[in-house]
Amino acid sequence: MLTITNLTYRYPDGTPALRGIDLAIAAGEKVALLGVNGAGKSTLLLHLNGTLRPASGAIVVDGLPVTPQNLRQIRARVGLVFQDPDDQLFSPTVFDDVAFGPLYMGLAPAEAAQRVQQALQAVGMMGYERRAPHRLSLGQRKRVALATVLAMQPSLLALDEPSAGLDPRARRALSELLRALPQTMLVSTHDLALVADVFPRAIVLAEGRVVADEATASLLAHHSRLLQYGLI
């Protein structure tokens, strides 16, 4: 489903953010992406839909390499939710924002409207359709940001800290939603409760490298390793 080989990336200012990432995720797998602030989680996720272009290495989604020529098709397959919801939302109303993806893909307006309803329902934001996204609370914006991608029904969800800023009930709802969704997922988070709940497999990044890739249960069982990776 997703294969990343020897991915490296350096920001324009020279900061090396990724230093040779290799990983493979099978269809339907739900994988947590862990690591301290600055480990490179967001940078890695931004590569999955081609927002950032790798300095070297390759990414293949469902047999389709992520290249500038394939971007439109890749973006139908990979639903990326930015860490900062203000990076995600750009429309005057919540409805417009969630409807953009489905409409752009060419769905009929009625079908798109139905997708919007489903997506907003899934994140518990029904009734906010007419509100301006930039005037919502942070947690509300995070949830709308997720809805914008759910409405496109991609086959791979790349979520960047989806539970950050959510209240406890919204976290629980998110956890249930992610468990129920059939999609393949790579989700960065600092929320170990969410990891234990939803993701059978966990990948730990440190300074742009994969330092652990294993069953969540075995990782969480080792207090000393969690300390070492800075996860607790």
Place this chain on the structure above:
Amino acid sequence: MADESLADRALAPASGIAVYDGRVTTWLALGYIFTLAWLPAGAWDALIMAALILWFVIGCGRIGLRLIWRRSLVAWPFALAALTLAIARPGEPIAQFTIGGQAFTVTDAGIVATATVMIKSWLSVQAVMALIATTHFSELLTALAALRLPPLLVMILGMAYRYLFILQDEALRMLRARDSRSAALPNRRAGRNLRWRATITGRMVGTLFVRAYERSERIYAAMLARGYDGQPLTTPPPSLRRIDYVLLIGGSAACIGLIIVAYT
């Protein structure tokens, strides 16, 4: 968030001119532009010398002439406005054409005026680009303040500049957000139609200004919260060194020389 913001385009560290005082580069650039404005229409020899002097300085500054030329293309829409001079100036008629029943006459004096204005604006833009590439905006403000520009005006310029950054940053974020969800399904036309895309873009522009305004309000609130009281924050600039005076005198001499060449 912006990958290539205005800040990244300030090439100061790579440039040789950057070691010179920001006031010197600002004054020289302003002096050059005023001198250009002063040159009469058709002063080709002076204009050619002005161009060579500017390119020589840009070359010495290792800013990269090609980069400056590419960026100076932003001036062409404005230069097009100069085309109207070709028909507005009285003179010897050269050609005639009609648009919508209205007859226009192109005159020789008009063509000379148009060409002069175009060259002047192109060179001026290059001078500004070279200035931006070598001088940080805060130094530019210091230079303007030292020219006895009212402090309030300098502060407003500083604020406007910061707002411009915010505007650019927000615009890039929104464009990236839109791109990231502009997807195509196999066997289906993506992007609907031009009218729909234009509507989306139009709405984005509206949202952009609201967002940028609200963000600048938050930044201002944060400045107030940290004790900013509306007074411009400036430390007295260091005094000019000998090399700075040499450059200033040399630059002034060149400008005066251009004017003399043009009028004699």
